[in-house]
Amino acid sequence: MIGTYLKTTGLALALGGWAGMAAADPSLDLVGPLADYKIYVAENTAQLVADAEAFTTAIKAGDLDKAKALFAPTRTSYEKIEPIAELFSDLDVSIDARADDFEKAEADEAFTGFHRLEYGLWEKGSTEGLAPFADRLMADIHTLNERINGLTFPPEVVVGGAAALMEEVAATKISGEEDRYSRTDLWDFDANFAGSQKIYDLLKPLIAKQDPEFVAKVDGNFAAVDAVLAKYKEGDGYVSYEKLTDADRNLLSSKVNTLAEDLSTLRGKLGLG
Amino acid sequence: MTGCPFITDRRRLLMGLGLGAIGTLAPAAQAREAAQPNVDDAPHGHAETAAQSVPFHGPHQAGIVTPRPANGIVAAFDVVAASLDDVETMLRLLTERAAFLTQGGAVPERDPRLPPADSGLLGPVVAPDNQTITLALGDSFFEAQPALKPLKPARLQRMVQFPNDALEADICHGDIVLQFCANLQDSNIHALRDIVKNLSEYLVLRWVYEGSVPPVPPAPDGSTPSARNFLGFRDGSANPDANDAEMMGRVVWTAAPDEPAWAHGGSYQAVRIIRNFVERWDRTPLREQERIFGRAKNSGAPLDGGPKATERDVPDYAADPDGAKTAMNSHIRLANPRTPDADKHLILRRPFNYARGAMKNGHLDQGLLFIAWQADLQQGFIAVQNLLNGEPLEEYIKPVGGGYFFAPPGVAGPEDYLGSGLIDAARRA
Numbered sequence: 001m002i003g004t005y006l007k008t009t010g011l012a013l014a015l016g017g018w019a020g021m022a023a024a025d026p027s028l029d030l031v032g033p034l035a036d037y038k039i040y041v042a043e044n045t046a047q048l049v050a051d052a053e054a055f056t057t058a059i060k061a062g063d064l065d066k067a068k069a070l071f072a073p074t075r076t077s078y079e080k081i082e083p084i085a086e087l088f089s090d091l092d093v094s095i096d097a098r099a100d101d102f103e104k105a106e107a108d109e110a111f112t113g114f115h116r117l118e119y120g121l122w123e124k125g126s127t128e129g130l131a132p133f134a135d136r137l138m139a140d141i142h143t144l145n146e147r148i149n150g151l152t153f154p155p156e157v158v159v160g161g162a163a164a165l166m167e168e169v170a171a172t173k174i175s176g177e178e179d180r181y182s183r184t185d186l187w188d189f190d191a192n193f194a195g196s197q198k199i200y201d202l203l204k205p206l207i208a209k210q211d212p213e214f215v216a217k218v219d220g221n222f223a224a225v226d227a228v229l230a231k232y233k234e235g236d237g238y239v240s241y242e243k244l245t246d247a248d249r250n251l252l253s254s255k256v257n258t259l260a261e262d263l264s265t266l267r268g269k270l271g272l273g
Numbered sequence: 274m275t276g277c278p279f280i281t282d283r284r285r286l287l288m289g290l291g292l293g294a295i296g297t298l299a300p301a302a303q304a305r306e307a308a309q310p311n312v313d314d315a316p317h318g319h320a321e322t323a324a325q326s327v328p329f330h331g332p333h334q335a336g337i338v339t340p341r342p343a344n345g346i347v348a349a350f351d352v353v354a355a356s357l358d359d360v361e362t363m364l365r366l367l368t369e370r371a372a373f374l375t376q377g378g379a380v381p382e383r384d385p386r387l388p389p390a391d392s393g394l395l396g397p398v399v400a401p402d403n404q405t406i407t408l409a410l411g412d413s414f415f416e417a418q419p420a421l422k423p424l425k426p427a428r429l430q431r432m433v434q435f436p437n438d439a440l441e442a443d444i445c446h447g448d449i450v451l452q453f454c455a456n457l458q459d460s461n462i463h464a465l466r467d468i469v470k471n472l473s474e475y476l477v478l479r480w481v482y483e484g485s486v487p488p489v490p491p492a493p494d495g496s497t498p499s500a501r502n503f504l505g506f507r508d509g510s511a512n513p514d515a516n517d518a519e520m521m522g523r524v525v526w527t528a529a530p531d532e533p534a535w536a537h538g539g540s541y542q543a544v545r546i547i548r549n550f551v552e553r554w555d556r557t558p559l560r561e562q563e564r565i566f567g568r569a570k571n572s573g574a575p576l577d578g579g580p581k582a583t584e585r586d587v588p589d590y591a592a593d594p595d596g597a598k599t600a601m602n603s604h605i606r607l608a609n610p611r612t613p614d615a616d617k618h619l620i621l622r623r624p625f626n627y628a629r630g631a632m633k634n635g636h637l638d639q640g641l642l643f644i645a646w647q648a649d650l651q652q653g654f655i656a657v658q659n660l661l662n663g664e665p666l667e668e669y670i671k672p673v674g675g676g677y678f679f680a681p682p683g684v685a686g687p688e689d690y691l692g693s694g695l696i697d698a699a700r701r702a
Contacts, residue, residue: 250477254353257473268387 030155033202037158041081042185045145048077049215052141056134059117062127071121072184072237075114079191080198081148081167083161086146095140112136113142114180122181156206156272158199164265170256174249176241186238189252190229197222200263207269214269218262221255228252294604306589322456326401328424329375331683332538332689336405338515338525338621341500344458344485344656345625347544347642348465348471349447349676350476351413357420363475368690370471374464389485392466394459402460406468406486407452407541409678414448420699426527426679428650435658437667444480444546444674452542452644455660458485480674482546484625484642499573499584502551503626503639504669506566508574510694511609513619524619527648527659533695538682543620543654545643545676546627552636554669565665567603575599587611607660618660620645620653643675650677 040146051074057083058066078096086092087268093101095113103271106119112133120130172178179185200218208215232239244252267273327335354360369487377399380391391399415425434440451468453461461483469478486500499507513524522528527539554562563570573584577598590611598604609615622645629638647653654677682693 021560220610253477254474257477261470261473263389268384271386273386 024151030159030203033206034153034155034158036202037199038153041084041148041153044077044081045148048074048081048144048157049141051077051182052138056138058227059121059127059134060131061195064121064125064127066219067117067127068121068182071114071182072179072187073120075184076187076191078114079188080195082192082195083149083157083164084151084153085144086164086236087151087157088144091140091144091147091200095137095144098172098180113140115181118179118181120122156267157265158251159272160271162196162199162203162265162266163260165192165199166260166263168192170253170260174253174256176244179241182241183240184238185241186229188243190238193229196259196263200266203266203270207266214262214265218259219258220263225255225259230255286510318457323400323402325403325456326376327403327405329372329684330686330689332497332685333526333540333683334405334407334649334680335375335683336407336452337406337540337623337680338521339454340484340515340624341625342403342456344455344461344483344490345642345644346453346458346465346481346483347410347450347644348453348462348468349483350449351479352417353475353477354418356697357418357696359475360418360692361690363472364692365690366472366475367468368684370468371406371408371691372687374399374467374682375401375404375406377404387474388443392463392470394466395463399463400460404453404455404460404464406464407454407542407680409450409452410692411447411449411676411678413446417448418700421695423702424533424535424695424698426541427529427532427540428541429679430650430677432676435650435672436662437670438672439523441673444482446676447479447678448544449476450544450676450678457689459482465645481629482629482642482674484627486625490596502624502641503551503628504554504566505570506562506568506585508624508641509622509696510568511605512622513690515621521621522646524653525621525646526647528558529649533698535698536679536681540646540680541650541653542678542680543643543645543647543650544675544678545672546640547643547683548638548640548671548673550636550669550671564600564603565669567599567605575605576603604661604664604665607664608657611662617652618656620647622655640670646680 003187023060025079033273051070053069055074058070085095093113095112096115097111097113098115099105099111099119102111105111106123111119111255114137116133118132119127120126120133169189173185173192176183177184178188200222204215228251229238231248326455327339328534329335348403352360352363354363379398380389380393383390397482410429412425412429413432414647415421415429431446432440451465453464455461455464465481468476489498489500493496496529499509499512502508512617513520515521515525525540526537527541528537559570563576567576567588568584569578569582572584574582575588577588577593578586586613588605590599590606593599595601596606609618622643624644625642627642661695681695684691684693
């Protein structure tokens with residue numbers, strides 16, 4: 001099915017009249033990376049279901065410390081596959097929207113999901129009243145899992161996902177708005193980078209030969225990001241976002257925006273419109 | 274640079290577009306177009322002002338003694354550079370973009386499967402539109418690089434709070450600032466977008482202020498008055514003559530023997546974001562407003578002049594030793610007491626007015642994007658501001674941001690780049 005879709009796209013592009021930088025028929029080359037990416041997403045979705053079970057169970061059991069400890073690691077599988085998860089915008093809103101997406105902010109009835117729970121656990125310091133939100137999150141994640149399993153991955157979304165994750169970091173993560181109550185933003189950073197780099201690494205063999213300069217630059221920027229994040233590692237995760245220095249935030253910001261600029265050309269390089 | 278190739282390109286382009294469009298229009302639509310302008314027509318631009326261009330190359334950067342066009346943007350950035358090589362690459366790239374953006378031309382076409390090279394907001398051909406882009410370096414730019422630190426201009430420092438200031442950290446300072454000036458604000462926005470896109474690897478945006486000044490038709494004798502600020506007063510009446518090269522050599526261009534050689538021909542820039550309490554000002558009696566400034570509001574003339582006095586007249590303070598006409602604590606008398614000594618404090622003001630919507634208290638967020646250029650920051654802006662501390666105008670204004678910067682000398686030619694003298698000096702050291 002993916003193959004057919006790709007064939008059509010490749011044909012349309014080949015007839016487009018532009019002397020592309022990509023092979024005449026990019027479709028066959030992409031089949032392998034897309035299949036690998038689908039496995040990566042499936043593994044992460046399965047992990048998300050399992051982690052969310054533990055997280056929401058802790059909340060419903062009133063175990064505040066355990067719930068707080070599980071919040072950031074549970075989110076990472078979601079953040080890694082955000083380009084795919086975001087295809088279901090209804091679920092993305094109920095799972096991952098932030099208070100300022102709503103007119104009444106935290107008090108808004110439509111405010112649910114991870115950040116509603118985060119607000120309760122950190123700002124209110126209690127699991128009280130969170131059970132309905134925990135149930136809703138679990139149900140949404142099950143629905144997400146089912147939908148992803150039945151999804152044909154659009155190649156331009158997968159290829160474009162590498163840049164989309166960087167746009168996500170640049171727009172809402174670098175400012176420290178994402179996990180404003182728990183300050184676990186660096187866990188999300190790391191997951192977004194991992195998700196972007198996964199896509200890039202899968203596609204790299206297709207472009208390495210024709211564009212070694214591009215590959216060297218992107219590799220260098222991913223490595224620079226890793227080096228900055230490594231300074232803030234603690235246990236299995238990261239220290240509070242507040243510990244990030246201004247200089248390191250500027251460095252991350254410049255790398256993220258440059259990765260977004262460069263990775264935004266991946267679709268074109270691979271002949272996808 | 275001449276505007277000729279640009280005009281030819283643009284005419285050809287417009288003709289092409291026009292013919293193409295008419296070819297596809299239904300007869301009724303053609304008739305409509307011929308009859309009268311419609312809601313969806315773009316406002317009429319002016320080919321003449323669009324073609325105006327300011328030379329990019331020269332001994333000094335443009336945008337300093339250049340006549341100020343109607344619109345300006347100041348954007349402050351932090352620089353991400355691991356080495357002197359990175360700094361040089363950044364400066365070369367910035368120079369390349371600024372040269373194109375100020376001189377205009379056709380935007381390169383790319384494979385449509387790639388993101389376009391340009392935002393496209395000015396269309397496929399960028400008009401020069403009097404665009405200037407002026408680079409100035411902050412204290413932190415030099416402090417961040419060990420090789421640059423010893424080469425910092427002698428009077429460059431981090432802006433410190435004056436008594437009436439209420440500085441907001443997120444609109445202060447910056448490793449560098451870029452000042453964009455053009456006839457149309459869209460040109461400035463286009464240029465800023467281009468820089469942000471092309472220099473993402475090196476520049477992280479800190480703050481941006483957009484401003485404008487209200488255009489005024491020239492008088493019958495060809496002279497043009499100073500533009501008004503948001504307090505309704507003419508601003509810049511006492512400016513030194515920017516066409517007087519000898520005067521600019523003293524007032525604006527840095528040349529002191531204790532300044533590093535690379536900095537000669539550059540200039541210190543003081544940027545101040547000065548909020549105006551416009552509601553309160555508009556409730557203040559006219560006579561008091563005039564007493565606070567020391568000028569007549571309509572004409573801009575000093576208060577000791579007759580009915581025919583103009584803003585260019587020089588007040589005679591010797592004849593008014595007690596401030597009966599021009600109050601001793603009026604803005605203009607404090608800033609420039611017209612004593613022989615006052616000459617060394619001259620600065621070249623080139624400000625814009627800004628308006629940024631509403632504040633939490635339900636008041637308008639408006640004010641002056643103050644920009645002053647001088648050869649000596651200490652003797653210039655800092656000395657003048659110290660003379661002004663405590664002035665009655667303070668009740669109506671609140672400086673909240675800005676910073677001090679140093680604009681390196683100009684780009685000599687196509688092989689040169691902004692700040693090359695500094696980088697060369699750093700490599701020699």
